[in-house]
Amino acid sequence: MSAVPAVSVENVRKNFGDTEALTGVNLTVDEGEVLGLLGPNGAGKTTLVRVLATLLTPTSGTARVLGHDVVHEAAQVRRKIGLTGQYAAVDELLTGRENLRMFGELFHLSTKDARRRADELLERFDLAFAANRPARTYSGGMRRRLDLASSLLVRPDLLFLDEPTTGLDPRSRNSIWDITRELVDEGMTLLLTTQYLEEADQLADRIAVIDHGHIIAKGTGDELKDQVGGQVVDIVLADPADLNRALDALPGAEAASGGRTVRVAVIDRDPLEVVGEVAATLNSSEIQVRDLGLRRPTLDDVFLELTGELAESAPDGDDVQEVVA
């Protein structure tokens, strides 16, 4: 155990007028750890990050970042953190290079160091080719990278990343993931928010699920998936009338939503083997299938399991269940 956790949050609440954005958050992030804060739209992710980054004062409760109270020792906190918010916080009218130089100077680097560091980061984040263009002209992915670079002019002890890949195409997303992994390898503590279980799973050591302003589950990616039951094989029947026959034929199968989908859980087995068995069984029972596939749990599944209700507007909807005859 290290002496002081990087983040410790005790019973933090935040109200905006009548809206209760945070309803009592308790959370610890250890030094060197990557914590993924997973939750749907409106769960309170951004609000929590902004409280921890000293941009919002909590209505009640206490939060300490790297040993300092975020309200009473905000200046010390700011000296040690980096923030990449949900919406790119770069100056649209300045060029990429001017942005980085400006932030470098405001981090109190000497003019010379700010220049050198700006060039290094432009290189590292693949922005050198657009260094002299106004940030206004950058694509979403470039803007994200510039935003991330702006948080790294001096190395923060703790970096907040609020939905770093939302709205990015797979290629841009991968490049952000790569950069994030490098930072983790360098030993940076990271608090990352996301709506994607996949992303939390890829990057985080530990995941905290937030909903309606408080944490409803914590654990590693595997632990969470175990709670939701891990991978499943979903079978969409060609004829809903076959539902009962299919349930009888497949051991451990249960009916999923829609009245024509049967689900078999993959527990501690080779998924491919399960798919093969299911296919063989259906074949020999002469049950017609419209679709058959191996699925990973989505945020929907995690939420369904944890809260008994469907996450509002979760990004990875389950298309298989939406198929209309």
Place this chain on the structure above:
Amino acid sequence: MTASAITRHPAEPEGVVAQAYWQMRDTWTVTKRNLRHFIRQPRLLVFSTIQPVMFVVLFSFVFGGIAGAALPGDISYIDYLLPGIFVQSSAFRSTQTAVGLAEDLERGVVDRFRSMPMSRVAVLGGRTIADLVRSIAVIMLMIAVAYLIGFRFTEGVVSAVGAVLIVALFGLMMSWLFICLALYVPGAEAAQTAGFVVLFPLVFASSIFVPLETMPGWLAAFASQSPLTHAADTARALSIGGEALRPALLAIAWCVGIMAVIIPIAVRRFRSMS
């Protein structure tokens, strides 16, 4: 790799002197940013250069005939008018400070500023100083145009510089007033509208366009107490002659007094905003 020598935070400033130094450097950094904005937004360039030049030209030609007749001795209206227009244009330009800050507050970049260990005053100071630099540049342009249509400084270079400086001080004070307004009134347009509603009557109820002697008694009484009159009278005396000391002391007292009250209010408000 990031693992280079300066990637840690530099040692933090200790002591009053070091803090004052960083405060000034942060302010300068933000000032540079705002000046760049100014150059890259043609809309602002036009607003702040064409408009005052038109004022100089139109007012002197349109009202020169009647106003000239009311002026003592051989003073021409352009000579009377120009120092007043400096003050008038500075006052109107300061509404742009409110707009600029209000726009900033809606931009993500100020969020980043807030999460950084930089001086909080710098965001506000950098804006007022950039607007001051811009204001002085516009005044220079107005002087150049006025020279083409007959204006002359008669009191020498030092006095002419003094005239520009007193207007600059007045403009700085107005900028801080509007910074404060923008921090309390949400939204850029609202701040600008609120500003114009108050400024318009004040600009006309002063010695900016016509001498107080030509006004009805009650209006002249009000106008004679206005800081706009003091600033205009000072600039005028330093430009074309007349009693400068008394209006200068009054103008400086007003400007310094208002700033002494308004800057701490604005800074505290900005610090507490979230």
